[in-house]
Amino acid sequence: MRQVDPGIYPFWFWNDHLDHDEIRWQIGEMSAQGVQGFFLHPRQGLGQPYLSESFFSCVCVAIEAAESHGMIVHLYDEYPYPSGVAGGEVVSGRPEYRATRLIQRAYDVSGGHVRLQFPKGHILGVTAHRIVDGSPDWADGIDLRPHTGMSLDQESYNETGLTAYNQKRYFASDPTPTLEVELPEGCYRIYASVQAEVARHKYWDHFVDVLNPDAVRRFLTLTHERYHERFGDKFGQSIATIFVDETRPGWSTRIPKAFRDRYGYDLLSHLVALQDSEHPDHLRISFDLYNLRYELFCESFEKPIAAWCEQHGLGYSGEKHALRFDQMRYQDVPGCDPGHTKVGARSDMYGGDARRNARATASGAYFYDKQGALCECYHSMGWSATLQDAKLVGEELLLNGISYLVPHGFFYTTHGLKKHDAPPTFFFQMPYWPFFGRLSDRFSRIWEQFRDTWIDAHILLIEPESGMPSKRDHEIYTETQFALLSRHLEFLMADVEVLRGGTITQGELRIKDLTISSIVITPTRMMRPELAEWLRDSEAQGLDIVRVDRNSDPTEVINSIAAEGALAITASNDTHRDVRMVLRKRPDGSCVYFMINTS
Numbered sequence: 001m002r003q004v005d006p007g008i009y010p011f012w013f014w015n016d017h018l019d020h021d022e023i024r025w026q027i028g029e030m031s032a033q034g035v036q037g038f039f040l041h042p043r044q045g046l047g048q049p050y051l052s053e054s055f056f057s058c059v060c061v062a063i064e065a066a067e068s069h070g071m072i073v074h075l076y077d078e079y080p081y082p083s084g085v086a087g088g089e090v091v092s093g094r095p096e097y098r099a100t101r102l103i104q105r106a107y108d109v110s111g112g113h114v115r116l117q118f119p120k121g122h123i124l125g126v127t128a129h130r131i132v133d134g135s136p137d138w139a140d141g142i143d144l145r146p147h148t149g150m151s152l153d154q155e156s157y158n159e160t161g162l163t164a165y166n167q168k169r170y171f172a173s174d175p176t177p178t179l180e181v182e183l184p185e186g187c188y189r190i191y192a193s194v195q196a197e198v199a200r201h202k203y204w205d206h207f208v209d210v211l212n213p214d215a216v217r218r219f220l221t222l223t224h225e226r227y228h229e230r231f232g233d234k235f236g237q238s239i240a241t242i243f244v245d246e247t248r249p250g251w252s253t254r255i256p257k258a259f260r261d262r263y264g265y266d267l268l269s270h271l272v273a274l275q276d277s278e279h280p281d282h283l284r285i286s287f288d289l290y291n292l293r294y295e296l297f298c299e300s301f302e303k304p305i306a307a308w309c310e311q312h313g314l315g316y317s318g319e320k321h322a323l324r325f326d327q328m329r330y331q332d333v334p335g336c337d338p339g340h341t342k343v344g345a346r347s348d349m350y351g352g353d354a355r356r357n358a359r360a361t362a363s364g365a366y367f368y369d370k371q372g373a374l375c376e377c378y379h380s381m382g383w384s385a386t387l388q389d390a391k392l393v394g395e396e397l398l399l400n401g402i403s404y405l406v407p408h409g410f411f412y413t414t415h416g417l418k419k420h421d422a423p424p425t426f427f428f429q430m431p432y433w434p435f436f437g438r439l440s441d442r443f444s445r446i447w448e449q450f451r452d453t454w455i456d457a458h459i460l461l462i463e464p465e466s467g468m469p470s471k472r473d474h475e476i477y478t479e480t481q482f483a484l485l486s487r488h489l490e491f492l493m494a495d496v497e498v499l500r501g502g503t504i505t506q507g508e509l510r511i512k513d514l515t516i517s518s519i520v521i522t523p524t525r526m527m528r529p530e531l532a533e534w535l536r537d538s539e540a541q542g543l544d545i546v547r548v549d550r551n552s553d554p555t556e557v558i559n560s561i562a563a564e565g566a567l568a569i570t571a572s573n574d575t576h577r578d579v580r581m582v583l584r585k586r587p588d589g590s591c592v593y594f595m596i597n598t599s
Contacts, residue, residue, distance in 0.1 A: 001315030001332050002240045003371060004072055004404070006447040007036035008440055010426070011076070011376070011409035014040065015418050017047025018058045026412065027065040029428050034440030037072030039243055041409060042079035042087070044203070045418045050079040050087040051222070056230050063231065067238045074317065075242040077223050080203060082246035083318070084301075086222040088204035090215060097215035099198040099207040102251040104191065104275040111185040118177040121196030123148050125271045126179060131187040138279055141272065144181055144190065151178035193271040195251060211252035211293070213300040220308055228312055241315030241333055244305065245376075248321045249297040255289070258296060263288050283468075287526045290468055294323040302330040319361075319376055322354045325463040325495035328364035332371065333404065336361040339377030339393045342385065347598060349396060350481040352474025353465050354493075359481065360463050362401025363492040366454060367501075367512065372403025379408040380422045387432050387439055394439070395596045398446050399582045401455055405443065449592050453584035456591065459484065459491035459518045459561065460509070462531070466495060467524025472550065477522040480548050483558035484520075488581045491520070496531040499538075507542030513585065518544040518561050522554075 012026075030038060040062060048055040066073045079087035091098045103119045108131070118126075126144040129136035154174035161167040177194065198207045208215050224242065231239060259267040267274075267289065273281040274289065309316040309332070319335030328334035338349040338356050354360040358375055365373035375397050381389060394405055411418065411425035427433060461484070464477050484491050492514075499519075502511030509516035521535065539545045548557045578599035584592045 001309070001313060001371075002072075002236045004240045004315075004333075005036065006372060006403040006450075008034070008405045008407065008443065009037045009039060009072065009074060009374075010035065010407040011041040012038040013043040013045075013409045013411045013421065013425075014058070015043040015045035015411060015421065016413040016415070018412070020058065020061045022412075023058060023061050024065045026410075026428070027062065027069060027071065029433075030410070031069035031071055033433070033437040034444065035071070035436075037066065037074060037240070038410065039074040039076050039406065041076045041243075043409075044080050044421065045413070046079065051089075051226055056226075059227075059231070063234060063238055073234075073239045075227055075239060075314075077242050077244055077318075082207075082248075082320075083244045084208045084210050084216070084219050084247050085204055085206075086219055088206075089222050090208050090219050091204070091206045094215075094218070097208055097212060097218065099209045100195050100251050100253070101198055103194045103196050104271070105194075106275065107190045107192070109183070109188050109190060111183040111188065114179065114181050114183055114190070116179045116190065116192075117151065117153075118148075118179070118192045119194045119196055120176055121194040123177050124193040124195055124268055126190065126192045127272050128183060128188045128190045129272070131189055135278060136189050136276070138272075142183075142188075144179060147181040148177055148179045150175045152176075191272045191275055193268075193275065195253075198250070209250075209252050210247055210301045211249050211254050211296045213304070216301050216304055220304065224305075224308055224312075224314075228314075232312065236313035239314065241317035242309065243335075244316070244318035244320060244331075246320050247301065249293045249301075249323075252296070254296060255292065259289065259292055262292055262295070283526055287468060290323065294327070297323065298327065298330070302327065306330040317374060319355055319374070322465060324466040325354060325360070325364060325493065326368075326497045328354065328361070328370075329368045329497075333374050334361055334364050334368075334370060335374040335376060335404075335406070336402075337376040337379065337408075339375055339397055340379050340381055341393065342381060342389045343392050344599075347396060349400060350478050350485075352469060352477055354463060357493070358397050358400040358402050359491075360493040362403075362455075363463075363494065365403070366401065366492065367494060367498045373401060374404035374406050375402045376406045376408050378424070378426065381424060383423050385424045385426075387435060390426060391439055391442065392596070392598065394443055395446070396580060396598065398443065398450070399580050399594055399596060401582075403447070446594065449594070450584055453586050453592055454513050455490060455492060456583050456585040457490045457492040457514055458516060459489055459520060460494045460499070460516050461491050462519065462521040463493040463495050464522055464524045466528050466531075467526050469522075469524045473523045473525065476548060476550065476554060480520065480522050480554040480558065483555040485580060486555070487558055487561075488579075489558070489561065490583055496528060496534050499531075499534050504538055504541045504543055507544070509538070509543055516543075518546050520546045520548065520558075520561075522548045523550050 063073050077083050128142040152172035156171045158169045159167045201207050256267050270285050273279040273285045306316050315332040317333035319337050341348050349358040351357045362373045407426050410427035414429045502509045548554050579597055581595045
């Protein structure tokens, strides 16, 4: 793919019937304010039919205008989002490609006659467990699947008979899975698992099963191949990357067989354990399914799209939930989407998973040798957002290692209802637009100082997502980051794949450009065996392993770390805790310090 300089590359929302002259004028406006390029983002309100010839004629005009201004074009692979459905065309008339979800419900009932209706869909399992001393008896389940069937309970009446002798008709419809059974005396909890189609999706009604390789191939054919057919000679030149947005795996008809093949036991007979956290096998079953979904998603979605992009000279960029930190290795420019807070609010850049964590995404880009990390920022900050807000958010993203800012978004139009699509727009509709170039210049100067540098971290914080962290675990992980930031300790995130790439010498981990003195790990519900083994072996070799558990105060634990490279900042009050600082190192050993005040 083409090497792209750090800069501002907004989502340009194509949310109206597009005019060629207007396209050229808006690109000229962006260029005049120092915007280096843009993502062509088909958005709700688009007038031209998506991926039609009239649509592609507008894309052609935009590419030519960008080239005339020396700007970079990035494609966006969906209309509007999340990625995978080609504006709905992938699943239109193709029910075998439609996404499904696993719905699990529990019902407490008494013995005797029981009739229950379940969510609409395919019944995967129904089991009753007697309640003993307030808890289900897991050893004595009753399979109720034979007692379920479909019930048509939506009654209607029409006067539209088939003959001249009768015009009155009674109908029943709306098939609903229904249980009817006589249970022995006692109290029971009934667990039902249903595979249901994803319906009433906010844009297309149905979504796509991204664990189905055939569906993903159809998506590539309908989207990527169409762009390549028309603009392939621009790939790697004026067109740099294509953006994938928010895609994540759900349930799939592939899962039961793949689960048995992978783990040697039947998932469908263990659905109760998956559902109830009190079941003794809950974590084991959940962890096996979590890892299987990751493997299937990489196999069916990440690898084919990454391979297609590499084959055609197009960078693979975007942001989506990563089930594991190492999922970012598939993208040329991994991304995240925090940066939605205004001046005075607590930063949202240190969320629990990599998609919502700027430091984690930048860490992935560094360790996996990507050309940079991006952030889809400024989403839904409202019409009161100012350039001051944009400056603070942008500077904190740069401090955390983000190379490409992707403002969400630059609106083609704000007419009518379209102004309410996750505002603001930071484009020409705003009164401060004539001054946007000063913000662009400010960021460019910072990026120039950061060129060929890296965050000189002495601490690695284990990214927890592969351990299925609970909500509370995510909170502890976030608070641990704020504790590190308030102490001005340099840190990056890593996983076991990254850790295995280093060597331990005299109690320190040497990895890439870094000398790591401490590994910090926060709680998760499970731990990958590979990580547990690495931590055990490394601690035996003298590496400092710092554990933050659910009962400890992250600030007190971090205060106990004696790390090299910490910058001491003192003040007459606690305002120094609101100062964010980063130390970046150059190959010649010199350093760059960058500070901002977030208060």
